[in-house]
Amino acid sequence: xxxxxxxxxxxxxxxxxxxxxxxxxxxxxxxxxxxxxxxxxxxxxxxxxxxxxxxxxxxxxxxxxxxxxxxxxxxxxxxxxxxxxxxxxxxxxxxxxxxxxxxxxxxxxxxxxxxxxxxxxxxxxxxxxxxxxxxxxxxxxxxxxxxxxxxxxxxxxxxxxxxxxxxxxxxxxxxxxxxxxxxxxxxxxxxxxxxxxxxxxxxxxxxxxxxxxxxxxx
Amino acid sequence: xxxxxxxxxxxxxxxxxxxxxxxxxxxxxxxxxxxxxxxxxxxxxxxxxxxxxxxxxxxxxxxxxxxxxxxxxxxxxxxxxxxxxxxxxxxxxxxxxxxxxxxxxxxxxxxxxxxxxxxxxxxxxxxxxxxxxxxxxxxxxxxxxxxxxxxxxxxxxxxxxxxxxxxxxxxxxxxxxxxxxxxxxxxxxxxxxxxxxxxxxxxxxxxxxxxxxxxxxx
Amino acid sequence: xxxxxxxxxxxxxxxxxxxxxxxxxxxxxxxxxxxxxxxxxxxxxxxxxxxxxxxxxxxxxxxxxxxxxxxxxxxxxxxxxxxxxxxxxxxxxxxxxxxxxxxxxxxxxxxxxxxxxxxxxxxxxxxxxxxxxxxxxxxxxxxxxxxxxxxxxxxxxxxxxxxxxxxxxxxxxxxxxxxxxxxxxxxxxxxxxxxxxxxxxxxxxxxxxxxxxxxxxx
Amino acid sequence: xxxxxxxxxxxxxxxxxxxxxxxxxxxxxxxxxxxxxxxxxxxxxxxxxxxxxxxxxxxxxxxxxxxxxxxxxxxxxxxxxxxxxxxxxxxxxxxxxxxxxxxxxxxxxxxxxxxxxxxxxxxxxxxxxxxxxxxxxxxxxxxxxxxxxxxxxxxxxxxxxxxxxxxxxxxxxxxxxxxxxxxxxxxxxxxxxxxxxxxxxxxxxxxxxxxxxxxxxx
DNA sequence: CATGAATGAGTTTTCATTCAT
DNA sequence: TATGAATGAAAACTCATTCAT
Numbered sequence: 017x018x019x020x021x022x023x024x025x026x027x028x029x030x031x032x033x034x035x036x037x038x039x040x041x042x043x044x045x046x047x048x049x050x051x052x053x054x055x056x057x058x059x060x061x062x063x064x065x066x067x068x069x070x071x072x073x074x075x076x077x078x079x080x081x082x083x084x085x086x087x088x089x090x091x092x093x094x095x096x097x098x099x100x101x102x103x104x105x106x107x108x109x110x111x112x113x114x115x116x117x118x119x120x121x122x123x124x125x126x127x128x129x130x131x132x133x134x135x136x137x138x139x140x141x142x143x144x145x146x147x148x149x150x151x152x153x154x155x156x157x158x159x160x161x162x163x164x165x166x167x168x169x170x171x172x173x174x175x176x177x178x179x180x181x182x183x184x185x186x187x188x189x190x191x192x193x194x195x196x197x198x199x200x201x202x203x204x205x206x207x208x209x210x211x212x213x214x215x216x217x218x219x220x221x222x223x224x225x226x227x228x229x230x231x232x233x234x
Numbered sequence: 235x236x237x238x239x240x241x242x243x244x245x246x247x248x249x250x251x252x253x254x255x256x257x258x259x260x261x262x263x264x265x266x267x268x269x270x271x272x273x274x275x276x277x278x279x280x281x282x283x284x285x286x287x288x289x290x291x292x293x294x295x296x297x298x299x300x301x302x303x304x305x306x307x308x309x310x311x312x313x314x315x316x317x318x319x320x321x322x323x324x325x326x327x328x329x330x331x332x333x334x335x336x337x338x339x340x341x342x343x344x345x346x347x348x349x350x351x352x353x354x355x356x357x358x359x360x361x362x363x364x365x366x367x368x369x370x371x372x373x374x375x376x377x378x379x380x381x382x383x384x385x386x387x388x389x390x391x392x393x394x395x396x397x398x399x400x401x402x403x404x405x406x407x408x409x410x411x412x413x414x415x416x417x418x419x420x421x422x423x424x425x426x427x428x429x430x431x432x433x434x435x436x437x438x439x440x441x442x443x444x445x446x447x448x449x450x451x452x
Numbered sequence: 453x454x455x456x457x458x459x460x461x462x463x464x465x466x467x468x469x470x471x472x473x474x475x476x477x478x479x480x481x482x483x484x485x486x487x488x489x490x491x492x493x494x495x496x497x498x499x500x501x502x503x504x505x506x507x508x509x510x511x512x513x514x515x516x517x518x519x520x521x522x523x524x525x526x527x528x529x530x531x532x533x534x535x536x537x538x539x540x541x542x543x544x545x546x547x548x549x550x551x552x553x554x555x556x557x558x559x560x561x562x563x564x565x566x567x568x569x570x571x572x573x574x575x576x577x578x579x580x581x582x583x584x585x586x587x588x589x590x591x592x593x594x595x596x597x598x599x600x601x602x603x604x605x606x607x608x609x610x611x612x613x614x615x616x617x618x619x620x621x622x623x624x625x626x627x628x629x630x631x632x633x634x635x636x637x638x639x640x641x642x643x644x645x646x647x648x649x650x651x652x653x654x655x656x657x658x659x660x661x662x663x664x665x666x667x668x669x670x
Numbered sequence: 671x672x673x674x675x676x677x678x679x680x681x682x683x684x685x686x687x688x689x690x691x692x693x694x695x696x697x698x699x700x701x702x703x704x705x706x707x708x709x710x711x712x713x714x715x716x717x718x719x720x721x722x723x724x725x726x727x728x729x730x731x732x733x734x735x736x737x738x739x740x741x742x743x744x745x746x747x748x749x750x751x752x753x754x755x756x757x758x759x760x761x762x763x764x765x766x767x768x769x770x771x772x773x774x775x776x777x778x779x780x781x782x783x784x785x786x787x788x789x790x791x792x793x794x795x796x797x798x799x800x801x802x803x804x805x806x807x808x809x810x811x812x813x814x815x816x817x818x819x820x821x822x823x824x825x826x827x828x829x830x831x832x833x834x835x836x837x838x839x840x841x842x843x844x845x846x847x848x849x850x851x852x853x854x855x856x857x858x859x860x861x862x863x864x865x866x867x868x869x870x871x872x873x874x875x876x877x878x879x880x881x882x883x884x885x886x887x888x
Numbered sequence: 889c890a891t892g893a894a895t896g897a898g899t900t901t902t903c904a905t906t907c908a909t
Numbered sequence: 910t911a912t913g914a915a916t917g918a919a920a921a922c923t924c925a926t927t928c929a930t
Contacts, residue, residue, distance in 0.1 A: 050357055178430075193399070213401075
């Protein structure tokens with residue numbers, strides 16, 4: 017009996033591909049028109065399929081929307097994590113992640129839009145998808161921050177959580193403001209501003225010596 | 235003909251009072267239920283008036299909503315400006331404004347909600363009300379920042395606009411994150427975090443000496 | 453201060469009149485097309501009003517339908533009760549009620565239809581409206597039957613409940629069969645049949661001798 | 671060419687078996703959820719086959735439903751007929767049939783449900799399946815009733831049709847009422863009640879004297 | 889000015905039926 | 910034969926807005 021993909025495998029695969037392509041189209045359209053003003057007809061039309069078909073892949077409009085946000089945030093998380101991999105000094109890994117974060121939202125502005133839509137629409141969900149993924153990222157980066165405090169690169173007079181908060185708020189704010197202003201500022205410039213200000217402030221004087229290279233503009 | 239308030243004046247006054255009270259109720263309700271889930275009936279009901287009456291004061295739902303956001307942002311601007319008044323050193327005035335900003339949104343979370351609603355709903359409007367008022371504030375504070383750069387308190391190796399951007403992004407991010415996390419952190423702590431990080435980074439070493447008092451926790 | 457109808461009274465009155473006329477039209481249409489095949493548009497159209505207006509008077513299609521059945525059964529109950537009033541011997545009152553029941557459904561076949569619709573549609577409701585009203589009628593007639601048993605008119609070898617059941621089943625069956633056959637038999641004839649059989653018995657006195665064994669309880 | 675079941679016969683046989691098993695499942699499910707709330711998916715799922723397969727055996731949902739009702743009524747007719755067979759006195763055969771009828775619906779309440787569903791759904795069909803089969807039964811029993819009138823067991827002052835109507839209505843009503851009340855009364859008791867009332871009459875001999883006027887035709 | 893009844897366009901969702909594989 | 914993915918028509922319900930009183 018030959019080993020190979022079973023019918024079920026193929027079907028599952030096909031179904032996943034389809035879900036994926038629906039999510040991609042929907043993410044774009046939800047971002048373009050807003051959740052309320054993008055009806056299922058519109059998504060189906062864009063994909064060239066019938067309205068009813070969408071319901072074979074997602075239970076309803078809300079779930080489709082959630083899948084879009086989730087997909088985007090998973091992407092973002094992946095990109096940020098990947099940037100932190102490799103045999104590099106901790107601050108370097110941190111910096112690369114920050115850059116990755118800003119670039120991700122700069123290149124995928126539709127996900128900024130979806131975050132806002134989600135926040136506006138579902139005020140009941142405790143925090144929204146962004147903040148769920150943020151928790152994951154935060155947990156993973158905590159150790160890096162810990163190392164940097166331990167080796168004297170970062171200030172040790174602030175609780176680790178405040179430190180993480182500060183960087184998180186700065187990045188969130190930067191991402192949103194930039195998006196609102198029509199991406200007038202390149203992600204390079206954004207990166208410089210964040211590094212110069214937040215880390216200019218968080219890094220010790222001694223640390224600044226050590227990081228001269230890393231902190232300077234790209 | 236007697237001098238005094240004319241009938242017209244009285245009418246205008248009364249109309250404005252009415253508009254004002256409608257805006258207050260609507261702001262609360264839009265924030266509570268969201269723009270889409272707060273219907274005109276709901277606003278009218280809360281005020282104890284008929285639905286049709288709302289249309290005597292506002293052309294439509296959207297305009298009423300905009301009036302709410304506008305009202306809130308004007309309040310915010312006023313509060314921030316007021317904090318900057320008085321015979322105080324420039325950095326002091328800056329710090330007081332920042333504190334006022336954070337406190338305003340902490341005490342009026344409904345306006346955070348409205349900002350998010352507006353952003354989500356009206357993606358066509360170039361930037362939204364927050365960013366229009368932000369421009370006004372920014373213009374007014376530019377001179378303060380200029381003074382602080384000139385007198386060596388703030389770093390002069392960054393363009394003034396980047397400096398303003400950095401503070402703005404940090405504040406916007408802090409306000410939103412705090413709101414999303416359920417205001418788990420007091421505005422005092424938020425203030426400290428912002429001052430310690432952003433200004434810890436922006437202030438020169440020399441400047442830090444001078445500002446020792448101002449920068450330290452409240 | 454003059455005594456007279458207040459604005460509220462007038463409004464309530466008007467609202468009730470409207471509800472009433474909607475129920476009348478809806479009862480007719482639900483009966484004609486069936487619950488499933490009679491959409492709200494159809495009811496509204498028949499009344500010359502907009503679909504949305506229906507929702508000002510009834511929360512939804514189901515409630516409108518229920519109001520129709522309820523209205524009809526209340527009418528039926530009223531008619532049956534009224535027939536039992538007056539200074540007449542008990543059996544006479546009973547007979548008049550039975551006649552009234554059969555005539556009511558003969559003249560208002562739409563209510564037969566609605567009863568069937570309800571039964572088919574809402575299998576979850578314990579019994580349906582007919583059987584709720586039936587309970588009321590039954591309770592009221594129990595005393596008449598009691599008198600007739602006591603004075604020796606009716607057999608006393610059957611529990612009162614079985615007696616009531618028997619008459620009830622006969623009437624229900626007669627009403628439904630007659631309706632299903634297209635009202636081929638006049639309510640006069642139906643009445644005769646019921647009285648002659650249920651009360652008179654089909655078996656002759658002589659026959660009863662012969663059937664003693666067969667007729668007696670199993 | 672060999673004599674024996676041809677390929678075609680085998681196929682036909684298999685097809686019929688399949689139809690049969692589909693009808694059984696569908697009857698159960700239509701009765702449980704109602705025609706409208708039992709979709710083809712649900713029937714297919716219960717049988718462990720694909721939705722499309724149903725359409726190989728029945729042209730559509732309605733035809734499947736009709737087949738269910740038809741199947742049930744044919745069963746009922748068979749059971750009632752069988753009970754009337756044998757070398758027994760006519761009234762005995764009649765009584766056995768009545769008992770069989772009541773027992774059938776008591777033990778197969780799903781068919782009561784289907785009758786109601788059919789009646790509610792297809793008001794256009796002249797009478798519905800029940801009444802078609804009823805005609806058959808009626809025709810067959812007419813001769814029994816005739817004998818009983820002829821031999822003086824049953825009253826001869828009523829047209830034979832009225833007599834048949836009366837028994838039919840009583841049985842139909844009893845079956846439906848009993849079903850609606852949640853089968854609170856055993857089919858034994860139902861049987862007794864029918865026999866006692868319709869055939870025995872509720873009014874005592876003495877009572878009949880008194881009611882001569884009231885009971886006689888209007 | 890105030891009212892609130894009436895409107896009707898607009899959207900989500902369901903499901904019988906089809907048909908390519 | 911059997912499958913099950915795709916279709917698209919149909920219908921309940923909502924709510925901003927209007928307007929006669």
